[in-house]
Amino acid sequence: MSSELPAPLLDFSHRADLDIMVGRWGYQPDPRELPAVYQHMTDVAFEKQSRFWLQDIRRRTLNDPATTQWLLSKYFPETAQRLGGRLFVAYLVGPALHESIINQPDYISAQAYDDKPYAISFFGDEGAAIRWLQIQQTDKVRY
Template sequence: MYAPATSDYLRLSYRPDLQLLIMRWTRPATSQEHRDGYAAVLALARQEQSGRWLIDLRSRGLADLNDLHWVLNDFRHDFQAALPGATRRIAYLTTPYHADILRPRLAEYDQNSGNSTQIQVFTEELPAQQWLQHGQ
């Protein structure tokens, strides 16, 4: 496993065998740290040409609504532009409580017909990795 970036709030790694980026938040993050973290994972995604991301929110919790909307609107366009030909899937790994909050928030995002980035919420890592690899 390749581990390119570590900070006190974020650990990034790349699994070349699965072509999978893993973003693990280690504590709650400020809005700036949130955006910096996504910029770091996007830079790694460009380098590795990987559009499959596992984002572990279990130690961090959910972002505030403004940061979530930023990810779903602004960042999504950067992600699509960075990897236009890649399959783009994001699996959020959360606690069951946070999954129940995040799923309805993402439902509105799923209604956008121009959206070519799939996002799912999981409470266990193995099903998340399987979905990232196979889309099922």
């Protein structure tokens, strides 16, 4: 019998030095777990008034289409409205998941979010993801 505890689904914290919410996903979740986890993220982001999120999903192995649809049509727009400005989410992904996401027929590039209350971009490098969020912060006067 192992005494190791399972990894948490999400380690979510605010990096005050960067004004970025960082979420590190521990494993591929069952889609039924996600609404409560996303509600927690919204609550923390609202408390910190942070609209800039880094989501490290490198330990996740697939992208659930129903969850993606919910995020894009309901969760992200409602969260941006609740936070009082445009929401920016940088996803840090592994190579296999990145390929799977960008090769989906309904994939939307970062530039296509210009007319939305949120923007999403995918990265294979954490430094590049943070730089993208910082650029959005310097431009946030526009939002």
